[in-house]
Amino acid sequence: MSELHKFLFDGLPVRGALVRLTDAWQEILSRREANNASGAWPPPVAELLGEMAAAGVLMQSNIKFNGALVLQIFGDGPVKVAVAEVQHDLTVRATAKVIGDVQVGDRLAELVNVHNKGRCAITLDPKDKFPGQQPYQGVVPLHGDQREKLGKLSDVLQHYMLQSEQLDTTLVLAADGKVAAGLLIQRLPVEGEGNLEGSLVSKANEDAIGVQEDYNRIATLAASLKRDELLELDVDTILRRLFWQEKILRFPAETPRFACTCSRERVANMIRGLGQAEADDIVREQGQIEVGCDFCGQQYRFDAVDAAQLFTSPGDQPPVTSAMQ
Numbered sequence: 001m002s003e004l005h006k007f008l009f010d011g012l013p014v015r016g017a018l019v020r021l022t023d024a025w026q027e028i029l030s031r032r033e034a035n036n037a038s039g040a041w042p043p044p045v046a047e048l049l050g051e052m053a054a055a056g057v058l059m060q061s062n063i064k065f066n067g068a069l070v071l072q073i074f075g076d077g078p079v080k081v082a083v084a085e086v087q088h089d090l091t092v093r094a095t096a097k098v099i100g101d102v103q104v105g106d107r108l109a110e111l112v113n114v115h116n117k118g119r120c121a122i123t124l125d126p127k128d129k130f131p132g133q134q135p136y137q138g139v140v141p142l143h144g145d146q147r148e149k150l151g152k153l154s155d156v157l158q159h160y161m162l163q164s165e166q167l168d169t170t171l172v173l174a175a176d177g178k179v180a181a182g183l184l185i186q187r188l189p190v191e192g193e194g195n196l197e198g199s200l201v202s203k204a205n206e207d208a209i210g211v212q213e214d215y216n217r218i219a220t221l222a223a224s225l226k227r228d229e230l231l232e233l234d235v236d237t238i239l240r241r242l243f244w245q246e247k248i249l250r251f252p253a254e255t256p257r258f259a260c261t262c263s264r265e266r267v268a269n270m271i272r273g274l275g276q277a278e279a280d281d282i283v284r285e286q287g288q289i290e291v292g293c294d295f296c297g298q299q300y301r302f303d304a305v306d307a308a309q310l311f312t313s314p315g316d317q318p319p320v321t322s323a324m325q
């Protein structure tokens with residue numbers, strides 16, 4: 001079963017989370033494999049997507065956002081777009097659109113950042129929006145400050161989290177055909193820091209340095225976690241091996257799972273968005289309108305009568321939360 005474990009380092013301003021998506025991840029892969037139109041993703045694409053799914057769960061649980069957290073990579077290579085979406089209840093879905101040849105061993109740069117123009121967008125889409133409210137979106141490039149291409153998704157997201165939350169974060173991500181897993185370690189803001197003045201300044205500095213040392217020590221331990229260990233070892237073993245000298249307070253495990261938010265009504269709205277003339281054209285050429293969900297493989301069919309009705313009874317039109325249906 002897929003699991004998310006959150007924990008605190010007792011007495012230290014450092015927290016962590018470890019996610020292992022097993023059944024949830026396998027469900028995403030097998031649905032894709034069963035889709036005759038697309039077939040399975042090439043393994044390097046599945047690995048990237050698995051890392052995105054694991055990272056999405058970690059980031060969602062970290063901020064506890066009441067809505068969807070959507071990680072999107074817009075690539076300039078063989079992968080045009082990759083999306084992982086995690087809801088407040090830790091349901092996950094993910095998909096990718098591959099438009100070119102993927103080679104064995106391709107990593108982030110070869111998949112989505114060939115010309116150094118790839119981007120990663122993190123969108124927070126509130127569940128109950130007030131009228132006119134837009135989702136919040138942050139976008140980071142897939143290169144560092146010196147325009148050097150980043151080798152790993154974790155580097156990209158660490159950069160984003162430092163920028164957006166002003167908090168040091170260490171991420172380790174890995175995925176294969178069975179497991180998508182990730183470890184997050186984050187420095188917590190210290191209460192009262194910055195409020196100390198006068199004679200307390202040197203004390204505050206000492207505390208700040210101590211806090212930094214605690215985080216650095218734990219982050220270094222976390223970063224030593226190997227891909228194979230993250231994929232193969234159970235949660236208790238990983239935490240014991242990495243942090244056996246630290247006192248860890250653990251929270252009850254949570255269970256991420258696969259679920260898709262697509263619906264006939266959303267597809268209907270998309271068809272309305274095309275306009276009646278184009279919808280009529282499709283019905284004339286193909287006898288019906290058929291739309292498949294890229295995330296779960298569900299097929300939605302609208303025959304001539306269904307299609308005509310779409311334009312006579314306008315439904316409510318919630319905004320589409322993702323680049324793909």
Ligand SMILES: [Zn+2]
Binds near residue numbers: 293294
């Ligand atoms: Zn779906």
